[in-house]
Amino acid sequence: MPDISREQVRHLADLARIELDDAELDHLAPQLSVILESVASISEVATDDVPPTSHPLPVTNVFREDVVRPSLTPEQALSGAPAVEEQRFAVPRILGDEQ
């Protein structure tokens, strides 16, 4: 199975806005390769007659009625926030543009 390169790990870290130094990249790239290899072993047993699936249960159409349920209080919602201002989550600025 393909090795995951240092550059790929750096790219993923950038996408996830995680800063990794060279030593961390050297350390993580082989570890991620091992994980990928383990997952790839599934394809050895998945032959052409086994369709790809995204859910273990063969069910469809599990819906919820459009009925309001109680929300958290703002105090509960904000209890895990790094900082709070004006009843909002205060977060560091993100460089780049708005999504």
Place this chain on the structure above:
Amino acid sequence: MSTPTELVDYDEALASYDPAMGLEVHVELNTATKMFCGCPAVFGAAPNTQTCPTCLGLPGSMPAVNARAVESAIRIGLALNCEIAEWCRFARKNYFYPDMPKNFQTSQYDEPIAFDGWTDVEVVTADGTETFRVEIERAHMEEDTGKSLHVGGTTGRIHGADYSLVDYNRAGIPLIEIVTRPIVGAGDKAPAVARAYVAHLRDLIVGLGVSEARMDQGNLRADVNLSLSPAGSGTLGTRTETKNVNSFRSVERAARYEVSRQAAILRAGGSITQETRHWHEDTGVTTSGREKSDAEDYRYFPEPDLVPVAPSREWVEELRATLPEPPRARRSRLQQEWGFSDLEMRDTVGAGALGLVEETVACGASPQSARKWWLSELARRANETGTDLAALPIGPVDVARIQALVDEGKINDKLARQVFDGVLAGEGTPDEVVASRGLAVVSDDGALGEAVDRAIEANPDVAAKIRDGKVAAAGALIGAVMKEMRGQADAGRVRELIVERLS
């Protein structure tokens, strides 16, 4: 920077280049709850009062799909003549930005619920009404993001902001994203077609009753994609994507601006950067946002916490039976019911006032009076403030009530304009404005009689003429009474009182 200071004149640009446009419209559904949790989806609540572990993306929480949102998505798809998927999944669109606390948006990727549709859009041009078929590539389900407020910096945009304050009330509200195939072959009418399409889509959505569809409130948000290619080449050029254009008028303006801007770059031998651009309503220009590069690397994968959606054909047919009549059939029916001429109908449709007139008539006004107020008085005001009719802070109920006040003789047309002023200024309902501004026409014989007596006394010559049978002279006395009553008198009744006294 690739932005030229000189723009190419629009008509000149179109002589050398063919525009291709694409529109991505996000429709915020009017469900009671969010897409994947039971939090309320109403607009305007205090910050972070409508959140739960699911829409905050807390560990261990599980999403559950809102049945009514799926139903609305299918109805929108059917109204746009789409195929409805027999089986489709949600997907995670991964991106790390604080407006989405889960670090992914639950969306649909290569398995949209609706695809391969079309809709016919009527465009009013100098040559008359033309019909353009806009092809729909897909309509898919997703969820809205939270709202960020950027603090510090200089502009309020995130550049230079010190930090952001996020409200997650909006995160998770159901959205349907409707994507067109490239609109080609419309030539210089492309921006008008784009505008007409968005207005048509709004009418359709309102007809389905699945969204408030107010562009000014962000229930309907349009991204305008545009590229130019050398005239007659039949190719597609590099496109830009202008975000969050929030009125029908701006859709057309933004498209025209991009035509002029891109033509200037191409004519100078430059190339167009594929990028996101921001529309500035006040200055009428677009500016560069972010370039499309690895920021677009969303690593979509099927959402493992949700099972596939597989609408049975019976369900789809049941929903098809609930669709309102198609826009074109509706227009010809309304024209007949209202007795409008082709020209009146064309102007009504062109002004985006069809639904407004229909609702005003439903509130009791005559079709001609409804048309008169929306297309003259209110269209002029919308034009002055650069908004759409539907975005004015006055609705069909108010317009119908003002006309009823005129019909009842409580006010006249002149006073009605002052009532419009008051309602638009936020002074309350028409009746409240009439009361607070003291606008009622005086038809009470006591007060009018006194004013008539005074006018006769002050104009003995005129009075003598009327006594001699020259009733036409009454105009001067009516004028005097109206002046004294500051326009609020019932002119017909004044005439009667004058004639009573002088014959």
